Amino acid sequence: MKRIIALLVALVACFSLLCLPASANELGLDESYYSRFKDQDISINVYNWGEYISDGSDDTMDVNAEFEELTGITVNYSTFATNEELYDKLKSGGADYDIIIPSDYMISRMIQEGMLLPLDFENIPAVENIFPQYLDTNYDPEGAYSVPYTWGTVGIIYNTAMVDEVVDSWQILWDDKYTNNVLMFSNPRDAFGITLKKLGYSLNSTDELELRVAAEELKMQKPIVQAYVMDEIFDKMQGGEAALAPYYAGDALTMIDANPDLAFATPKEGTNIFYDAMCIPYSCQQKEAAEMYINFMCEAEVAAANIEYIGYSTPNQAAFELLDEEIRTNPISYPDDELLVNTEEYVALPGETNLLMDSLWTEILTTDDQFLTWLMPVMLIAGCVASVVKIVARKRRRAREMADY
Amino acid sequence: MFKNKAVSLPYLVWSAVFVIVPLGLVAYYAMTTKTGQFTLDNLARVGQYAPVIMSSILLSIIATIISLIIAYPLAYIMSRSSGNTQRTYMMLIMLPMWMNFLLRTYSWMTILERNGLINRFLELFGIGPLTMINTPGAVVLGMIYNYLPFMILPLYTTMLKIEQHTIEAAQDLGATPWQVLSRVIIPLSMPGVTTGITMVFVPCISTFAISRMLGGGSSMLIGDLIELQFLGNTYNPNLGAAISMVLMVIILICMAMMNMFDEGEDKEAMLL
Amino acid sequence: MKKSWLSRCYVGLVMFFLYAPILVLIVYSFNENKSRGVWTGFSFKWYQELFHNEIILQSLSNTLFIAVVSSLLATLLGTAAAIGIFSMGRKARSLVMNVTYFPIINPEIVTGVSLMLLFAMCGIDLGYLTLIIAHMTFCTPYVILNVMPKLRQMDQHTYEAALDLGCSPLQAFSKVIIPEIMPGILSGLMMSFTYSLDDFIISYFVSSSTSQTLPITIYSMTRRKVSPEINALSAIIFVVVLVILIIVNVYGARQEKQQQKRYASYL
Numbered sequence: 001m002k003r004i005i006a007l008l009v010a011l012v013a014c015f016s017l018l019c020l021p022a023s024a025n026e027l028g029l030d031e032s033y034y035s036r037f038k039d040q041d042i043s044i045n046v047y048n049w050g051e052y053i054s055d056g057s058d059d060t061m062d063v064n065a066e067f068e069e070l071t072g073i074t075v076n077y078s079t080f081a082t083n084e085e086l087y088d089k090l091k092s093g094g095a096d097y098d099i100i101i102p103s104d105y106m107i108s109r110m111i112q113e114g115m116l117l118p119l120d121f122e123n124i125p126a127v128e129n130i131f132p133q134y135l136d137t138n139y140d141p142e143g144a145y146s147v148p149y150t151w152g153t154v155g156i157i158y159n160t161a162m163v164d165e166v167v168d169s170w171q172i173l174w175d176d177k178y179t180n181n182v183l184m185f186s187n188p189r190d191a192f193g194i195t196l197k198k199l200g201y202s203l204n205s206t207d208e209l210e211l212r213v214a215a216e217e218l219k220m221q222k223p224i225v226q227a228y229v230m231d232e233i234f235d236k237m238q239g240g241e242a243a244l245a246p247y248y249a250g251d252a253l254t255m256i257d258a259n260p261d262l263a264f265a266t267p268k269e270g271t272n273i274f275y276d277a278m279c280i281p282y283s284c285q286q287k288e289a290a291e292m293y294i295n296f297m298c299e300a301e302v303a304a305a306n307i308e309y310i311g312y313s314t315p316n317q318a319a320f321e322l323l324d325e326e327i328r329t330n331p332i333s334y335p336d337d338e339l340l341v342n343t344e345e346y347v348a349l350p351g352e353t354n355l356l357m358d359s360l361w362t363e364i365l366t367t368d369d370q371f372l373t374w375l376m377p378v379m380l381i382a383g384c385v386a387s388v389v390k391i392v393a394r395k396r397r398r399a400r401e402m403a404d405y
Numbered sequence: 406m407f408k409n410k411a412v413s414l415p416y417l418v419w420s421a422v423f424v425i426v427p428l429g430l431v432a433y434y435a436m437t438t439k440t441g442q443f444t445l446d447n448l449a450r451v452g453q454y455a456p457v458i459m460s461s462i463l464l465s466i467i468a469t470i471i472s473l474i475i476a477y478p479l480a481y482i483m484s485r486s487s488g489n490t491q492r493t494y495m496m497l498i499m500l501p502m503w504m505n506f507l508l509r510t511y512s513w514m515t516i517l518e519r520n521g522l523i524n525r526f527l528e529l530f531g532i533g534p535l536t537m538i539n540t541p542g543a544v545v546l547g548m549i550y551n552y553l554p555f556m557i558l559p560l561y562t563t564m565l566k567i568e569q570h571t572i573e574a575a576q577d578l579g580a581t582p583w584q585v586l587s588r589v590i591i592p593l594s595m596p597g598v599t600t601g602i603t604m605v606f607v608p609c610i611s612t613f614a615i616s617r618m619l620g621g622g623s624s625m626l627i628g629d630l631i632e633l634q635f636l637g638n639t640y641n642p643n644l645g646a647a648i649s650m651v652l653m654v655i656i657l658i659c660m661a662m663m664n665m666f667d668e669g670e671d672k673e674a675m676l677l
Numbered sequence: 678m679k680k681s682w683l684s685r686c687y688v689g690l691v692m693f694f695l696y697a698p699i700l701v702l703i704v705y706s707f708n709e710n711k712s713r714g715v716w717t718g719f720s721f722k723w724y725q726e727l728f729h730n731e732i733i734l735q736s737l738s739n740t741l742f743i744a745v746v747s748s749l750l751a752t753l754l755g756t757a758a759a760i761g762i763f764s765m766g767r768k769a770r771s772l773v774m775n776v777t778y779f780p781i782i783n784p785e786i787v788t789g790v791s792l793m794l795l796f797a798m799c800g801i802d803l804g805y806l807t808l809i810i811a812h813m814t815f816c817t818p819y820v821i822l823n824v825m826p827k828l829r830q831m832d833q834h835t836y837e838a839a840l841d842l843g844c845s846p847l848q849a850f851s852k853v854i855i856p857e858i859m860p861g862i863l864s865g866l867m868m869s870f871t872y873s874l875d876d877f878i879i880s881y882f883v884s885s886s887t888s889q890t891l892p893i894t895i896y897s898m899t900r901r902k903v904s905p906e907i908n909a910l911s912a913i914i915f916v917v918v919l920v921i922l923i924i925v926n927v928y929g930a931r932q933e934k935q936q937q938k939r940y941a942s943y944l
Binding site for chain 2: 761762783786795878903914919926
């Protein structure tokens with residue numbers, strides 16, 4: 001009985017979320033807490049992943065608009081495509097963000113480099129909605145700098161119209177049956193992560209030999225790969241441009257919705273489990289307002305609306321309980337524990353490992369163009385010869401013209 | 406005549422601060438380590454990327470040559486047509502440049518993809534899907550498409566200056582059409598050719614969005630490499646600056662060569 | 678006759694090459710479906726949604742603001758510079774002109790990177806200010822290059838004549854020189870405005886979260902999925918530009934005809 005009621009409540013909640021993007025007050029949030037900055041003309045700059053917040057399209061909740069209406073704080077929202085882009089923007093000193101949502105390994109790197117401010121959890125009461133196990137993490141061991149926003153796993157998304165066999169291993173991305181039909185991550189960390197896992201190493205390996213072996217594997221894979229991409233995978237797989245690609249579980253759900261031919265598998269060798277968490281960088285000008293935003297994002301209805309929009313897995317217990325039964329039991333979003341045994345989070349790698357990985361990666365991307373190296377002297381010589389010929393011709397003509405006079 | 410050198414002072418200060426100093430900074434970064442010590446390592450490391458540099462040069466040269474081949478007859482036809490038609494042609498060539506180049510390139514993705522428009526059209530005739538996107542060919546196509554107007558315009562302006570009478574005179578004196586072309590038209594349009602080549606080659610070699618969108622990330626160009634150092638996976642402005650220096654040197658060499666072939670004197674008008 | 682048919686065919690082919698992607702873009706802006714490539718039906722949906730998409734509208738207004746401000750400032754700076762350079766001696770002039778060519782010849786990515794380094798070094802926060810500075814830097818040379826030829830074409834004695842007829846130097850300047858070089862100033866302004874609107878590479882390096890221009894927004898979209906609202910926006914831009922260009926052309930043609938008539942009547 002209790003369960004049925006809970007389900008009903010959940011359904012009603014979802015229904016109301018879907019049908020009428022409820023105004024802030026209808027969410028039943030604490031007015032006195034959220035009205036502290038009203039009429040003070042404060043604005044915060046939020047830097048998030050692309051398509052990573054419920055934005056009001058297709059009758060979803062417009063989270064930023066709700067927040068602005070509730071608190072009177074203006075939200076300047078912009079998006080980035082990779083953790084590194086975010087890091088570079090912060091590091092180059094020109095950034096002015098108050099809230100950023102990086103992934104696990106970037107958070108640990110930023111903590112190490114002192115780029116994050118510790119959060120004042122007094123200002124974030126809604127943090128109690130988060131499952132306790134997601135507050136105790138490797139990337140933020142003290143749990144002082146971040147509040148998790150989503151989590152998910154990387155797996156293989158494939159088109160069942162083109163792939164007949166059972167997909168359960170990374171090995172299939174190396175299968176030359178699918179030449180020109182495989183998409184691969186263009187980010188060295190992710191590409192190496194997959195390869196290291198395939199080889200049975202840790203995806204946080206710092207061993208030079210292991211990395212070199214992985215690089216050799218990636219070179220072998222290159223002839224099979226159609227393109228090295230990141231977010232483009234979404235569009236390309238959905239449009240049937242390729243048969244296989246590694247991608248994130250949450251997006252896979254959205255893609256399967258749009259193209260029923262697609263399916264998703266979590267490889268048996270294990271994979272990367274990732275967290276994206278909200279943090280406040282040292283450039284923050286409005287820390288309390290930023291904490292208010294984080295708190296807002298942790299509110300059950302808001303978090304549920306975001307999760308429904310994004311399709312990733314939620315670390316927010318209150319929001320989880322608001323989700324559809326169908327979503328809560330979906331093995332893609334919330335896989336069985338046994339599949340999660342081999343998963344690993346990324347941690348920040350030491351500088352020399354990053355450097356090695358980057359130079360190996362550039363080597364991989366340029367590997368079959370070796371003939372171009374000796375083309376350089378050929379072209380230089382050709383250019384010199386052409387110039388000399390031209391100069392001689394000109395001189396001769398001048399001489400002739402002089403003679404004519 | 407009205408003379409006042411002082412009014413150009415703000416501009417002189419401006420270009421010193423925002424043109425010369427930044428270039429100096431690039432040179433400074435290229436020759437220092439992260440901690441600011443002098444080193445030539447960055448420049449030496451660029452050698453590691455020789456294949457990337459060479460493939461950029463090669464693809465840009467191919468794109469430039471094809472643009473020249475496409476643009477030359479077009480510019481000639483334009484310059485020989487009546488005033489109104491000329492104006493219409495000019496308008497038609499300028500118009501696409503007003504649309505964002507990223508969107509136009511993105512549109513090529515829709516056309517070239519495996520399930521794209523061309524392949525769907527070919528399917529009607531039972532011709533299997535061709536792999537067009539994610540190849541160096543697609544990158545070259547993107548370059549030609551984006552920079553073709555830069556080739557057409559200077560060619561057209563120089564050809565306008567070739568008097569019809571000159572051509573007629575050559576014909577009257579018994580020149581065959583081929584001779585007219587090689588002895589009269591081509592030499593007289595040479596300034597336009599060299600300007601066109603520079604104006605296409607320079608953006609081609611430094612592009613980074615086109616190769617990423619149409620090349621599938623596997624044919625990396627110099628532009629991609631530089632972008633990667635500043636806003637990509639590796640934040641390494643020193644190496645990025647060193648690659649930028651190399652890029653500038655390549656372009657200077659290219660311009661010097663063009664200058665040598667160019668016997669025309671007034672380049673200012675051409676650039677516009 | 679045969680030849681003109683051939684050349685018309687050729688022009689048609691090149692134009693098809695130039696316009697095919699734009700056509701695709703516009704056609705798909707009427708597609709009901711969000712994903713590109715799948716045509717499900719005709720609709721104006723994306724045109725309506727365009728006006729509710731805040732990210733696009735915000736970046737559009739950023740783009741226009743920056744283009745207006747930087748092209749006006751660049752025109753002011755460039756016109757003054759052109760007059761000053763014109764008054765210089767031969768050597769100084771050629772030196773300054775070489776510097777002027779630099780931002781034009783230099784690959785955009787290097788300009789962008791070098792300015793980014795400068796701003797980072799001076800600790801200037803990336804934003805509107807840096808965007809405007811960067812845009813002015815690459816626009817001013819175009820203004821100078823547009824105004825210089827007009828100065829050269831000017832009859833050198835009109836200014837002196839104006840002085841002789843009792844004008845103060847300032848009057849002579851504003852009543853004689855400015856009108857003479859006005860066409861150059863205007864085309865420089867137009868050119869700066871266009872380049873500033875369309876610039877992506879340089880802006881990409883010097884913009885920040887709060888000051889994304891339209892091309893940058895489009896770029897971050899092309900990495901994932903271009904929302905069809907952008908197609909709708911570019912269709913609108915296309916039509917607007919087309920109309921402006923047609924008006925300018927018809928006007929230009931008519932003026933030319935009138936001039937010819939006047940010329941004929943003189944004869």
